[in-house]
Amino acid sequence: MIETVAEIGSTNAALLARLAAGEAAPEAAWLVADRQVAGRGRAGRIWSDGFGNFMGSTVAHLRSGDPLPQTLALVAGLAAHRAVMALAPSLQDLVLKWPNDLLVGQAKLAGILLERQGDAVVVGIGVNLSQAPQLPDRQTAALSALGFPIERDAFATALAQEWSWALTRWHCGEWPVLRQEWLARAMPVGSLISVNDREHGLLMGAFGGIDADGVALLRLADGATRAIHAGDIDLVG
Incomplete structure (x- = not known):
């Protein structure tokens, strides 16, 4: 299920508030915004609200016997990488950067923010589909400028499918296999x-x-x- 809103402060903050209020937040559900006016990234960075980009969050519920929660950042990155490559299979130089960025070459294409509340982890993902923010400390990239015009809703569907695939395997104890796939899609060892x-x-x-x-x-x-x-x-x- 993908719920879309026109404008919101932060999709992560909205899901955290729902969890705090005791509302249902199933793992298969996503909250996706056209615009974010108070989006956040890691270490307090601003999360660009560029219209046409993907900005969405979902929830993972921790269970007994799950792998370490910190590995969910890598699982989310893997799902995002798989979604991008599913829709832009000829894209070159897309790599995962630890712990939770996607780069094209050295330019940031996507970022991920995880926030925990009790036994739930809110996973927020932002992907530059249509435009790249101008940042003072890093290069950025957008898929449209690279020749891959991908509609936001199409990407949301692909990401939801890849996340469901990856999270199911994570819950089933397949983190070692997911780790190997993450490494295969990451910057080369020795970089x-x-x-x-x-x-x-x-x-x-x-x-x-x-x-x-x-x-x-x-x-x-x-x-x-x-x-x-x-x-x-x-x-x-």
């Missing part, structure tokens, strides 16, 4: 990256993939490997 790590500051090294818990690995010049639990990763060069 030179910089990491603004909350514990250690700015670090540079080679991307070492992700471990079994979805934690990013950074290989330093001295041969050591550093686990990155939180922070921003950027491609260098």
Whole structure:
């Protein structure tokens, strides 16, 4: 089920409010907005409300025996990547960047924000379908400018299908398989990256993939490997 609204503050905030009020929020349901006036990204960033872009949120309900909740960010990224490639199969250089961005080359195409409330995780996804925001600290891309004009509602349907597929497998204990597919769609292991790590500051090294818990690995010049639990990763060069 995909519920569409013309304008909203934030689809994530709306679903969090519904959960707090005890309203039903089934996993198969999405809330999608034409415009967001108070959208949010990771670390307090503004989430562009560009008309024609995809801006939507859904809910995952945690169950006993599920994989670690932090891996849901990667599962959501995988679903978004699969949805884009289903509708733009000839798109080149689309990669996943840990923990939850889609890049075309080095330009950001999509981002994901997860927010937890009790045993529910609200998953918000934004994809630049028709226009890319101008950001001071990073390059951005839109599918329309790359030659792939995709209608928002068509993308919403594709994403809902891919998310349902991925979430079902995650609940069924198939995280190791999803992890391997995430790695296959991610920036190549060995890519030179910089990491603004909350514990250690700015670090540079080679991307070492992700471990079994979805934690990013950074290989330093001295041969050591550093686990990155939180922070921003950027491609260098």
